[in-house]
Amino acid sequence: MTEPLTPSSHPVEVELAIDQVTIVNPAEATATVRCMLGPVRCGARFDRIRDSTEAIDLELTQILAYHRPVEELDPVHTALVTLRGTGVQLLTSATPSSRWQAIRGTNPRP
Secondary structure, X not given: OOOOXXXXXXXXXXXXXXXXXXXXXXXXXXXXXXXXXXXXXXXXXXXXXXOOOOEEXXXXXXXXXXXXXXXXXXXXXXXXXXXXXXXXXXXXXOEOOEOOEEEEEEOOOO
């Protein structure tokens, strides 16, 4: 017999909207983001760009809010984040004529 699933046993879907991105190297980027769905925690994995078929596999390794490291970012708050993995070259900054790019994924299990 299997145990019933509790809310904490389901991966939590998260989303970050990217304002500005800097590609540090082929496997790392820093970005100014707004949390759209969350809270987003360090260790979150992002596997898709909203409205795109391109595959990504990015881990959120650092969140700096008001120049201080934090473990999570609540919805509507902004921060500077570090993302590492495959697909950083697909990330783009917002422009006056384009909307913010959004990446979606899941938080790590507690």
